[in-house]
Amino acid sequence: MKSAWMIAMMLLLQQPNVSDPLSLDYEGKTLISATRTDYSLPGQSMVDTAKLERLIEKIDRMTYQPPVNAKIGDNGKIIPEQLGYRLNREAFTEQFYAYFYGGGPVRTGLARIAVYPRVDSELLANIRQKPIGQYVTYYNSRNKNRSHNLVLAAKMINNHVVFPGEVFSFNQVVGRRTEDRGYLRAPVIVRGELSEGIGGGICQVSSTLFNATDRAGLQIVQRYSHSRDVPYVLPGRDATVSWGGPDFSFQNQYNQPVLIRSFAGGGTMFVSIHSSDSIEYKPRVVPGTSKRLPEEVSSETESRN
Numbered sequence: 200m201k202s203a204w205m206i207a208m209m210l211l212l213q214q215p216n217v218s219d220p221l222s223l224d225y226e227g228k229t230l231i232s233a234t235r236t237d238y239s240l241p242g243q244s245m246v247d248t249a250k251l252e253r254l255i256e257k258i259d260r261m262t263y264q265p266p267v268n269a270k271i272g273d274n275g276k277i278i279p280e281q282l283g284y285r286l287n288r289e290a291f292t293e294q295f296y297a298y299f300y301g302g303g304p305v306r307t308g309l310a311r312i313a314v315y316p317r318v319d320s321e322l323l324a325n326i327r328q329k330p331i332g333q334y335v336t337y338y339n340s341r342n343k344n345r346s347h348n349l350v351l352a353a354k355m356i357n358n359h360v361v362f363p364g365e366v367f368s369f370n371q372v373v374g375r376r377t378e379d380r381g382y383l384r385a386p387v388i389v390r391g392e393l394s395e396g397i398g399g400g401i402c403q404v405s406s407t408l409f410n411a412t413d414r415a416g417l418q419i420v421q422r423y424s425h426s427r428d429v430p431y432v433l434p435g436r437d438a439t440v441s442w443g444g445p446d447f448s449f450q451n452q453y454n455q456p457v458l459i460r461s462f463a464g465g466g467t468m469f470v471s472i473h474s475s476d477s478i479e480y481k482p483r484v485v486p487g488t489s490k491r492l493p494e495e496v497s498s499e500t501e502s503r504n
Contacts, residue, residue: 219304266316283314332415333471345400353463409438411470
């Protein structure tokens with residue numbers, strides 16, 4: 200019979216070496232290297248689940264690849280969607296526990312799962328078919344900074360799909376207007392419109408969008424007018440926006456997704472709303488606007504008036 204000392208020694212030898220690492224490889228490199236000691240409860244040979252959860256969150260942040268929606272390119276052709284990927288948390292947790300209670304070092308690859316985009320080529324091809332609302336306004340393209348801001352904001356809302364029941368928020372979709380994101384200070388303002396400085400002029404984008412969505416019969420949730428009339432739309436037909444302030448939003452109450460197409464260039468700001476042929480919508484009558492270019496004055500002149 201084996202002595203108690205021999206049994207104890209055999210059990211000790213069977214215990215995993217706490218310094219042997221778990222190495223997780225990603226894209227040909229070691230992403231993380233952890234030891235059993237790092238993730239053990241103090242004085243116990245059990246997993247500290249709180250530390251493990253923080254590790255999982257860290258790995259997920261480091262390796263997450265967001266999906267890319269299908270979109271319509273400048274040539275009118277559909278650019279296919281791209282799958283995204285994220286950590287397979289369940290698979291990694293199983294790998295970790297097998298390592299923790301197993302023996303020796305372990306080197307393993309990253310287990311990931313696909314993340315599908317919300318808008319694929321098939322959906323986009325379907326909802327681009329039927330125009331249900333559109334609107335156009337005009338601006339002075341010689342004002343380079345203001346024109347630049349319009350182009351940036353128009354690109355942000357272009358190809359955006361609003362699903363049934365969803366609310367579109369201009370501020371949320373366009374995001375903060377900062378120099379880091381490419382927006383410029385507009386030293387020249389449109390008479391009657393108070394410039395917001397960095398990103399000045401993008402209220403023309405939100406106002407054009409408002410009139411297009413109103414024509415499409417979509418439900419306007421939030422809209423504010425400027426304190427004074429603006430020249431690019433008729434009185435009362437504008438939608439002022441400001442980060443941290445007024446927003447423009449609408450809800451898609453229809454049973455089909457709607458697609459926003461937006462373009463700014465050459466002094467023209469254009470927005471159209473599209474959906475599938477099967478949509479049942481109730482358009483509204485919205486007055487058009489003048490093709491006359493807005494009169495622009497310097498900010499110094501405006502401040503003296």
